[in-house]
Amino acid sequence: MSKTDVRHPSRSGLTRRGLLGAGGALAVGALISACGGGGGDKGGAASSGGGAWTFTDDRGTKIELKARPKRVVGYVGTAAALYDFGVDRQLVGVFGPTKLKDGRPDPQAGNLPVDRLEIIGNAFGEFNIEKYAALRPELLVDNMFVENELFYVPLESKDKIYALAPSVAVSTGAVALPKPIERTAALAGALGADLKSAKVTAAKDRFEKAAASLRAAAAANKSLKVLAASASPDLFYASSPNKNTDLIYFKELGVELIVPEKPGQNGYFEELSWENAGKYRADVIMLDSRTQALQPKDLGGKPSWKDLPAVKAGQVVPWQPEPRFSYEGCAPLLEALAASIKSAKKTG
Incomplete structure (x- = not known):
């Protein structure tokens, strides 16, 4: 990363490195229904039983797996938001600003238990594919500020990364704040989080x-x-x-x-x-x-x-x-x- 590149979400316009970047939120109950049934409607997911799992992300890509993924790797901001909604043990690895130089969690890591997670990259351009593969990922989750580009996934190695596990993108650019929150909640619900919990509703x-x-x-x-x-x-x-x-x-x-x-x-x-x-x-x-x-x-x-x-x-x-x-x-x-x-x- 150059000295002038301070990873501004709003500075993703010139290059991917430069990116990042009133409406009300949907009711939690609506999110539950969006996550609960099988269906191929946007954001729909299969039931949480032992059967097949599907989720349609914000690229319009429908991910279909034999079962709900149990090993999830994500961009740190995406993983931190999912954790807030109740996704926990499924998270096994993260990439992006996770730890400060002194070893403390980066603010972008939120409440994540970073010491439990495998960090496969801590800065832009860092994505250790060998570590990623060793985690046996079943799903990669990420924010998407620029259409069809997953944040902090290096363009030069994206094909190798995408070949190891399906990916889910949450659109986080050019939409009002409640929307990516709702979509992250929908993904969390699909991954088994309880969106009716006291913590989430509060x-x-x-x-x-x-x-x-x-x-x-x-x-x-x-x-x-x-x-x-x-x-x-x-x-x-x-x-x-x-x-x-x-x-x-x-x-x-x-x-x-x-x-x-x-x-x-x-x-x-x-x-x-x-x-x-x-x-x-x-x-x-x-x-x-x-x-x-x-x-x-x-x-x-x-x-x-x-x-x-x-x-x-x-x-x-x-x-x-x-x-x-x-x-x-x-x-x-x-x-x-x-x-x-x-x-x-x-x-x-």
Whole structure:
């Protein structure tokens, strides 16, 4: 990975490496019914008995197995979301940002028991096919920000990887946030998770309350301009609320997000030189908080950063451009943004 590639979900437009990237959630009961019967309708899965297992993913690919898969390997974000919904012992391996340099779990690993899982790659471009094969995978699960491309699966070795096990893709680009959560829940249900559990229903209730809180905060602060961005040593990235799944949803809830004028290929973000970082005047900056992106403490040497109105006003808030697509993973993000918008002031 280059120094300028900070794995921005909204920066997947130029290359796959650069990607990542109001509507309500379906009722849990509806998800159960979507997962429960056999059928070939989109997202349908066979019954959880000892019979055949099917699931149609967001590429339109229908996976058909003799039995429900018991050995699942996944992109860390996908696996973490499935874990939140109750998929546990089926998960045997992960790839993507899983552990920090000091050995602690990466925030993107969520609640995953990372020490129990085989890590077959911890950064972009890392995917140990030998380790993957040794896990005897029955299913590969992943997020899909760009059509027909599984996130963090190296393009140069994808054919070898796909030959070892069928794969399921959850569409996580250019759709509003509730959709990938619903689809991840549907997959979790198909894998045997109890979507009626107290934990899942409580998380869904918290998510819905958080969405209502964000809608109220946005309505009370209608004139507030918000920019979602990411920082690298050479570039400042302005992210588009027309492509990033969380930003699409925030916009639907009434947040006044700035739309970049010239997003690159695939439309996820606009690249700005640091000299032009002030192109869009924002009252609040949501700054990519992932470990691979530069943080405010890293940007003190860039005068253009210090001159931004939101920075001067102390209105820079953390942003997770690649949310964990579960109610449990996303509710705190909505709550934090609602609190930030509620307390923020116009900068001019």
